[in-house]
Amino acid sequence: MSTAREVVLRATGLTKRFTTRRNVLGRAVERLTAVEDVSFELRAGKTLALVGESGSGKSTTARLVTALEKPDAGTVEVCGTEWTALGRSALRRERRRMQMVFQDPYASLDPTKMVVHTVGEPLLVHEGVRGQERDRRVADLLERVGLSARHLHRYPYEFSGGQRQRIAIARALAAGPDIIVADEAVSALDVSTQAQVLNLLLDLQRDSGLAFLFISHDLGVVRQVADHVAVMHRGRLVESGPADEIYESPREAYTKSLLAAVPEVSPSRRRERAGLVTESSTGEVVG
Amino acid sequence: MPDPANTEPSNAPALTIEGLRISAATEHGRVDVVDDVHLTLRPGRITGLAGESGSGKTVTGLAVLRLLAEPTLRVESGRILLGDLDLARLPRGELRALRGRRVSMVFQEPMTSLDPAFTVGTLIGEVLRRHLGMDRRAARERAVELLDRVGIPEPEKRVDSFPFQLSGGMQQRVLIAMAVACGPDVLIADEPTTALDVTVQAQILRLLRSLTDDGMAVLLVTHDLGVLAEHCDDLVVMYAGQVVETGPVDDVLAAPAHPYTAGLLAAVPSTARRVERLATIPGTVPPPHLLPAGCRFVARCPHAAPVCEEPVTLEDAGGGRSRRCARAAELDLEGVGR
Numbered sequence: 263m264s265t266a267r268e269v270v271l272r273a274t275g276l277t278k279r280f281t282t283r284r285n286v287l288g289r290a291v292e293r294l295t296a297v298e299d300v301s302f303e304l305r306a307g308k309t310l311a312l313v314g315e316s317g318s319g320k321s322t323t324a325r326l327v328t329a330l331e332k333p334d335a336g337t338v339e340v341c342g343t344e345w346t347a348l349g350r351s352a353l354r355r356e357r358r359r360m361q362m363v364f365q366d367p368y369a370s371l372d373p374t375k376m377v378v379h380t381v382g383e384p385l386l387v388h389e390g391v392r393g394q395e396r397d398r399r400v401a402d403l404l405e406r407v408g409l410s411a412r413h414l415h416r417y418p419y420e421f422s423g424g425q426r427q428r429i430a431i432a433r434a435l436a437a438g439p440d441i442i443v444a445d446e447a448v449s450a451l452d453v454s455t456q457a458q459v460l461n462l463l464l465d466l467q468r469d470s471g472l473a474f475l476f477i478s479h480d481l482g483v484v485r486q487v488a489d490h491v492a493v494m495h496r497g498r499l500v501e502s503g504p505a506d507e508i509y510e511s512p513r514e515a516y517t518k519s520l521l522a523a524v525p526e527v528s529p530s531r532r533r534e535r536a537g538l539v540t541e542s543s544t545g546e547v548v549g
Numbered sequence: 550m551p552d553p554a555n556t557e558p559s560n561a562p563a564l565t566i567e568g569l570r571i572s573a574a575t576e577h578g579r580v581d582v583v584d585d586v587h588l589t590l591r592p593g594r595i596t597g598l599a600g601e602s603g604s605g606k607t608v609t610g611l612a613v614l615r616l617l618a619e620p621t622l623r624v625e626s627g628r629i630l631l632g633d634l635d636l637a638r639l640p641r642g643e644l645r646a647l648r649g650r651r652v653s654m655v656f657q658e659p660m661t662s663l664d665p666a667f668t669v670g671t672l673i674g675e676v677l678r679r680h681l682g683m684d685r686r687a688a689r690e691r692a693v694e695l696l697d698r699v700g701i702p703e704p705e706k707r708v709d710s711f712p713f714q715l716s717g718g719m720q721q722r723v724l725i726a727m728a729v730a731c732g733p734d735v736l737i738a739d740e741p742t743t744a745l746d747v748t749v750q751a752q753i754l755r756l757l758r759s760l761t762d763d764g765m766a767v768l769l770v771t772h773d774l775g776v777l778a779e780h781c782d783d784l785v786v787m788y789a790g791q792v793v794e795t796g797p798v799d800d801v802l803a804a805p806a807h808p809y810t811a812g813l814l815a816a817v818p819s820t821a822r823r824v825e826r827l828a829t830i831p832g833t834v835p836p837p838h839l840l841p842a843g844c845r846f847v848a849r850c851p852h853a854a855p856v857c858e859e860p861v862t863l864e865d866a867g868g869g870r871s872r873r874c875a876r877a878a879e880l881d882l883e884g885v886g887r
Contacts, residue, residue, distance in 0.1 A: 315746035315747070315748065316717075316746055422833050423602070424833065452601035452602055452772060453601070453772070453774070453813060453816045453817055453818075454601065454812065454813065454816045454829055454830035455601075455833070456816070456818075457816040457818070457827040457828060457829040457830075458829045460818070460827055461826060461827055461829065464826075479746065479747070480818070481747075481820045482775070482817065482818035482819055482820050483818045485818060485819065485820045485821075485822070485823055486818045486823055486824065486827055505823070506823075509820060509821075519748060520747065520748065521820060523747040523748040523750065523751045524747055524775065524820050525747075525750075525751075525773065525775030525776045525778065525779045525780075526775055526778065526779065526819065526820065526821070527774050527775050527778045527802060527814060527817050527819070527885050528778075528802075528819070528821075528885035528886050529778075529799065529802075529885075529886070530885075530886040531819060531821040531885075531886070532779070534821065535820075535821070
């Protein structure tokens with residue numbers, strides 16, 4: 263079953279360079295390669311996690327995949343359509359297939375808009391739904407994310423961080439996407455709230471076959487949601503594979519050192535981990 | 550570094566907080582955001598202060614150095630004892646002489662804590678010149694030694710760097726160098742590694758540990774239970790402004806005495822295995838103006854009973870542990886395997 267599922271997102275050879283210095287003529291003299299030759303596939307109903315430290319290129323990759331940034335090389339294909347070849351208006355129509363949930367729910371929601379407008383906007387844009395029909399649809403979406411119809415006419419400031427992230431998820435769902443790109447979507451939440459939102463994402467995936475591109479620096483969180491993991495380091499994919507393989511028998515020294523550095527609550531699991539990773543791979547990387 | 554007579558870790562506490570109560574002015578009037586907080590920092594030990602946002606852990610840390618945004622936040626009662634001195638009552642002038650000298654603080658975001666207009670050497674030197682009266686030249690030499698002590702390579706070169714020329718991990722090391730420049734008795738570190746990558750985080754925490762060798766006491770404030778489990782000696786758990794549990798970290802983790810601690814431990818996502826469904830704590834922390842009269846965790850607690858509606862005090866449970874739970878004696882809570 264799982265291998266037969268269709269590929270909903272395919273990135274091939276993505277490369278992105280940023281100019282960091284220009285000469286007096288305005289020509290680029292120094293460039294930083296943020297992402298180099300990154301390729302991966304995401305299948306319907308599955309979760310691919312992109313992990314790495316700050317500066318590894320995972321967020322740039324997310325911006326390339328969602329066409330917020332143009333790659334210097336490589337292609338992005340979403341549900342069979344090559345996004346990197348589309349014009350602006352065609353891309354606009356396609357965007358509903360892939361929605362994003364961002365890290366900071368205090369910054370990503372418009373503070374001047376009531377929930378019904380924030381969540382209802384994709385319905386208006388993509389389907390022309392308005393009025394009572396919109397209210398009804400938004401109320402349904404709120405219930406799917408664990409909120410209720412009584413929240414329709416409230417403003418973001420009236421909600422906690424976890425509730426705001428639920429609103430952001432409801433807005434993403436409103437477009438009826440095949441893929442949700444979650445960029446550090448639970449990183450700003452407290453553990454107890456974080457667990458609630460992660461369970462919500464897993465429920466949504468099970469009920470509606472959504473695919474997630476899950477970008478996170480938190481390897482504990484990734485362990486709980488990912489089917490496949492791709493490890494990024496200095497703009498490149500250093501290792502990728504099924505989540506169990508990456509966590510239980512990582513091959514690359516970088517992956518090992520990353521796993522070894524994650525603080526673990528349980529002393530017994532800490533010992534298990536120490537057995538997995540040899541001393542040499544935990545060597546100092548000067549920060 | 551502390552003077553030689555003081556390097557022997559003794560059992561006398563470096564800092565004691567007793568019955569601390571802090572109020573905040575809000576749209577609902579003045580409400581208590583920290584209530585009846587007790588904690589003890591001992592020389593050479595790292596005490597972890599755990600809690601979620603809104604638990605009062607940061608406000609508690611700030612209160613030690615009297616860095617609360619007054620008059621919005623105000624200490625109502627309680628004592629903060631550094632030896633014989635009550636920091637909560639000390640005149641401003643005397644307090645200023647202690648900050649950075651006997652009690653120091655390190656914050657979460659190194660870039661916003663360092664003045665971008667000065668070199669690292671000037672920033673560290675400023676502390677030494679102000680508190681220890683060193684001249685420019687001696688302060689610079691000492692700054693180089695301190696940079697070396699906090700693990701910055703090529704300290705003679707780095708001493709002339711500006712903060713923006715350093716990575717986040719390096720900036721945090723500089724901040725720590727400033728904080729420990731005068732050999733304080735107590736270091737308050739508020740989420741010192743939250744903005745850093747995990748590999749860098751591990752290095753910074755090892756650095757903090759090595760600094761306690763000289764007898765410095767550290768209060769490590771963080772929401773990250775993994776960090777606390779690996780890097781502190783004693784644990785203090787706060788919930789909704791109160792301390793709900795304290796004790797040696799391994800004992801608390803193996804057998805938590807408060808349902809909130811147990812709930813937090815269960816909710817931490819582990820890298821070791823994928824679980825069917827993550828354990829959650831239902832609901833959210835009540836806002837300070839809507840706190841119940843009894844146990845503040847009662848609405849979210851799976852073990853709530855009528856007895857929990859009564860006010861409950863932090864009581865000594867033996868073995869260096871204490872807890873604030875009316876049902877603690879009859880509950881058998883699950884911790885993490887030793």
